[in-house]
Amino acid sequence: MNTVLNVEAVNRSFGERRVLKDVSFTVDGGRLTGFVGANGAGKTTTMRIILGVLAADTGTVTWRGSAVTQAELQRFGYMPEERGLYPKMTVAEQIVYLGRLHGVGAADARRRTTALLERLELAERANDPVEKLSLGNQQRAQIAAALVHDPEVLVLDEPFSGLDPIAVETVLAVLRERARSGTAVLFSSHQLGLVERLCDDLVIIADGTIRAAGSRAWLREQYTLPRFRLEVDTDAGWLRDEPGVTLLELDGRHAVFDLDPGADDQAVLHAALARGPVRAFTPVRPSLAEIFREVVQ
Known part of the structure; x- marks a missing residue:
């Protein structure tokens, strides 16, 4: 396996509440890893630690065997569960801007933005302010923002939330394409049917503890x-x-x-x-x- 991301024995507490307990799993390049658990299980906290938004109390997160520095984070794409776009900017301006922040040249950022909006069926809304979009279209815009710099690691927190069935199929196709190109994709979801259709590998977390991890086929065989x-x-x-x-x-x-x-x-x-x-x-x-x-x- 081509392990790109390794989470090893990560612990995290908020005050007296221990929310992650020796969390360990890997994410491989070219594969889709589903991260599932009930609300409050620790998915979002784990993802924020992977992205450096939060610090682990103990444990490590490594990228290709090395510590994740700010330079490596430029290779990551992240879509938070909460809305993270500037509401007054147009969709295209927003995505181009975020591409530029990741070091993409202006012309290339515009080209990539146009292609992504076409692929995610948002081209007709490119010049609309983000705040004028439906929640589902805002979700697709956030996915475009996470993809615009062609990340090697893609971390998506509930990417299918608020999407209608047609939009779900569009996003599924885009994520499969990214995985086939070699991107390591980690996504959380409480929609188990979607995860089952999409993922190659699966990580199950409950009460801050990893309960099972492995390929979908291996887990089915084990259980x-x-x-x-x-x-x-x-x-x-x-x-x-x-x-x-x-x-x-x-x-x-x-x-x-x-x-x-x-x-x-x-x-x-x-x-x-x-x-x-x-x-x-x-x-x-x-x-x-x-x-x-x-x-x-």
Whole structure:
């Protein structure tokens, strides 16, 4: 893996309240890492420490193995959860200005701004003041502002908040493009369905502690129960009496069941085949929402 960002044993307290407890995870280049947790779990505090907005009490954040200095932060793009644009400036002026602050030349900043607004379907609003935009369009403008300097690391706090379904698809496509170009993307969201569709890797935080981290495929494998779905041509009620089987759902020819530890799924399949044709016999993989519920309990 091409680890770009490493968060190692980070702790942070506000007064007597400890909000981060030995938080550790990595973000790889060319991949989308979803950072999920309930409100107050520690996502925003962690992101602010990564960006240097807050200091960790203990622990480190490194970029390609080195401490994150102000020079390295120029390579980062950040979209805060709260609105962070100047309301009186036009959309295009705002994005060009932020590009210039990151060292982009004037002509290049204007070119990039035009391209981003087209890609995010905001071109028609380029000359409107930010305060005249809907909340969803303000959100897209903030995403453009985070992207205008072509960052190597992109940190987005709730980027899909306030977006309608069409805008969500537009932003999803842009983030996928950035990841394919090699950008490391870390984004937080409470919309687990969206995270499941988008992310390559997943970090789950609860009460300031990392409860699970890894690739989406690996986490599904780790948290997959011995659960199966069966579809046959005759009634599947015989599963009630099959050794090692706990029947969860039964609808005539369709059944979902768990296997006890040590029970043989192939024995169940053979028992089904002995009764007639088997149309489907597949393991049931947990959704991200199911994994999340399990690890935060």
